[in-house]
Amino acid sequence: MRIKYRYKRIAQILLMAVVMSAFQFVSAQDSSTPVKDIDTYFSEAIRYKNENKIDLAIKAMTKAANLAEEKEDIKTIIDSYHEISLLNLKLNKEDNAIFYYERADIYLNVITYPHGTATHKYIDALNLFRNGKPYQATKLLSEARELSNDRHLLNEISLLEGNISLKMEKYRIASKNFNSLVVNSDKYEKTYLTTKAYLGLTELNILLDSLESAAKNGKNALSLARENNFHQEVLEANELLAKAFEKLGKYDSALVYNQNLLRIKDSLLAFEKTSAQIKTADQLRGELMESTIKKQDIEIQDLNESSSRSEITAILTSAFLTIISLLAVSLYRNNQIKLKTNDLLHTKNRELQTARDAAVQSMEAKTNFLSTVSHELRTPLYAVTGLTHLLLEENPSKKQEEHLKALKFSGDYLLNFINDILQINKIDADKLEPLNIEFSLKKVLTDVINSLQQSAKANKTVINLDYDPNIPSHLLSDPLKLSQIFINLVGNALKFTKKGEVTVITKLQEQHEDEVTIYFEVKDTGIGIAPEKQENIFDSFEQGSIQINREYGGTGLGLTIVKSLLGLFGSKIRLKSELGKGSSFFFELTLKTAEGSDIEDMNFQITEKDYDLTGLHILIVEDNKINQVITKKMLLKKEVTCDIASNGTEAIEMVRNNTYDAVLMDIHMPGISGEEATIEIRKFNTTLPIIALTAISLDDSLESFYAAGVNDVVTKPFKPEVFYQKIGQNIFSPKVKNPAS
Structure with a gap:
């Protein structure tokens, strides 16, 4: 009796537990798991991977996966x-x-996730390449590029494409991919990708018998690998350097790298480390599988224990049937709701997908149109500005000079307009990314103010700089884009301020470890902006009114560019203004600090210096006949002799067979491009100054130009003084040689 009573009591307790569980199950459908931050684990994994601590990286990513499962973040x-x-x-x-x-x-079969699908295809391609199927791998990489615009994934794809091209003996493509990665700006693995790119260039140059270049790139790779503890890359660099120096006949150097290689391979520590990492990887996979098996074992055990207690089973049967009926009704109702919701979601998703595809096609069409138009306009505009400059130099009559100056002003205005449109569309098309280099903020602001002093004098306006001395002197960010922001803001303030003041204000808001938050403000005493116009003042082509546009001129794109550029830094611009009393534009930026660098003399403007170009001999590479004539005449004005090559192939042969002080290289030409011609020239001449003289379009990348080996870039059409300055600088005051050249 006591046993029966005890069983009945246990049954009652279990019944209550089951009922409570049922209610918890139903209510759990409306509960939500607290959101947890897992970015830390991703950062740790990347750091460990770069240090070649693969076991720790796998552990960190496993923790990230577990947290993601808890919060159901698929x-x-x-x-x-x-x-x-x-x-x-x-x-x-x-x-x-x-x-x-x-x-x-x-x-991935449950949700639509383009970036995830792109990474999936990248892994597929990597496996195909590892298993000797490069053609299928190339096709998958092309599909992956179309699915994601994530910069890190695109860099990984470029690296794999470079290695595949190397194996398929497509050396020109491999060279372009590796050179572009040497100067990459990857957010997560910049140094690692640069190291891999140098290794790729080393192997490529060995295959092409460019052994000096192979040795140089191999040393660069080895230096970076040692500094950052890239264990596998240290091995590869030593192996490639040994091969390069052996081919060069420098057997002592080859022996050194072979000894390094043997010492590393024979290291017991390296072997134990690799074994431990493999063991950790297997252990984590085993733990994941074992956890699933244990869950099943517990369920089986519970069932076995239940089957041995017939009296409890009999008592609970009716309770379970009742509860199951309730749950079945609840689940049926919820399933019906979910089915209807899913149908609605699928319909909406299809509609959104269609709308998105249409929007993307429209954006691509607009981008391509603007890129083509801006490029095509630059060619005749180059002729207009160039011929105007030449005519002004030929002592025209006063009446002719007046007309020519009006023509020059119109040409400059049109050029600024084209540049503004191209800048906005580059930002809209995700073609711009902020750099992260050391600079002096005070120097940037001083250079901007100095460059606009002429405009200030014309309006009888004073520019002031109120600079907080507590701001660290060395910061990390993109000084060129910051210069663009302040040139537009200060230039805009000067345009609407006559006989007044424009003040640039900086204040240190907060400093925490290596991060600072800085407040910026540009205020003026100009005409001000009406309250009803302030909301739309940052829209494209918006200047407040037609009357203001006619009186003050301009395109109305300056503030749009500022807003877009600040968006790249994760910041927003705000405005305070009152009619007749002036305007104030202000924003905040969070920047990293950099200690110990002497960068006070960094200059982001062209140094004003007159160079004597007399007697120089220059090669002009240009396919457009009119542009050939104009460029040649501009050089003759400075007593510079020149030869002309109409395409890249001619340019390569002329540089090989003649001596020039510099090359002016057009990028967009039929046949091989200027970029490809530069790569070929750099194989046999690494010191000749090459200046890209080109009409840059939306798809052009300055990083790609520099990676090919050009020393500088001049955008057509250009100001003559800029043209002569660039030639003089690169011949008489050359910059530090580009590592990719």
Whole structure:
């Protein structure tokens, strides 16, 4: 009796527990898991991977995946499994890599996630390449590029494409990919990608018998790998350097690198480290599988224990049936709601996808149109500005001079208008990314103010700089884009301020460890902006009114460019203004500090200096006949002799067979481009100054130009003084040689 009573009591307790569980199950459908930050684990994983601590990187990514599962963040789960898969591939654990890849694939079948699909295809391509199928890998990489605009993934794709092109003996494509990565601005793995790019260039130059270049690139790779503890890359660099110096016949140097290689390979520590990493990878995969098996074992055990207690089973049967009925009704109702919701979501998703595709096509059409128009306009505009300059130099009559100056003003106005439109569309098309280099903020602001003093004098206006001395002298950011922001803001203030003041204010708001928050303000005593116009003042072509446009001129794009550029830094611009009393534009930026660098003399403007170009001999590479004539006449004005090449192939041969002081290289030409011609010239001449003289379009990348080996860029049409300055600077005061050249 006591046993029965005890069983009944246990049954009652279990019944209550089941009922409570049922209610918790129903209510849990409306509960939400607290959001947890998992970015820390991603950052740790990247850091460990770059230090070649793959086991720690896998552990960090496993924690990220677990947190993502807790908060049901499917996209982050996919990203985590992809990273763990790639980490296992670095250890050559293909079975583990496939295991996590397939888990990511299950989630990708549940949601639409273009970036996840792109990474999936990248991993597929990597596996195909590793298994000797480069053509299929190339096709998948092309598909991945179309799905994502993530800069880090695109850099990884470029690196893999470079390695594939190397194996397929497509050396020109491989060279372009590796050179572009040497000067990459990757947010996560900049140094690692640069190291891999140098290794790729080393192997490429060995294959092409450019052994001096191979040695140089190999040393660069080895230096970076040692500094950052890239264990595998240290091995590769030593191996390639040994091969390069052996081919050069420098056997002592080759022996040094071979000894380094043997010492590293024979290191017991390296072997134990690799073994530990593989063991960790297998252990984590095993733990994931074991946790699933344990859950199943617990369920089986519970069932076995229940089957041995017939009396409890009999008592609970009716309770379970009742509860199951309630749950079935609840689930049925919820399923019906979910089905209807899913149908509605699918319909809306299809509509949104269609609308998105239409919008993307429209944006691409607009971008392509503006890129083509801006490029095509620059060519005749070059003729207009160039011929105007030449005519002004030929002592025209006063009446002719007046007309020519009006023509020059119109040409400059049109050029500024084209540049503004191109700048906005580059930002809209995600073609611009802020750099992260050391600079002096005070120097940037001083240079901007000095460059606008002429405009200030014309309006009888004073420019003041109120600079907070507590701001650290060395900061990390993009000084050129900051210069653009302040040139537009101060220039805009000067345009609407006559016989007044324009003040640039900086204040240190907050400093925490290596980060500072700085308040910026540009205020003037000009005409002010009406309250009803302030809301739209940052829109394209918006200047307040037609009357203001007619009186003060301009395109109305300056503030739009400022707003877009600040968006790249994660900041927003705000405005205070009152009619007749002036305006104030202000914003905040959070920047990193950099200690110990002497950068006070960095200058972001062209140094005003007159160079004597007399007697120089220059090669002009240009396919347009009119542009050839204009450029040649402008050089003759300075007593410079020149030869002309109509295409890239001619340019290569002329540089090979003649001596020039510099080359003016057009980029867009039929046949091989100026970029490709520069790469070929750099194979046999690394010191000749090459200046890209080109009409830059929306798709052009200055990084790509410099990576090809050009020393400087002059955009057509150009101001003659800028043209002569650039030639003089690069011949008589050359900059530090580009590492890719």
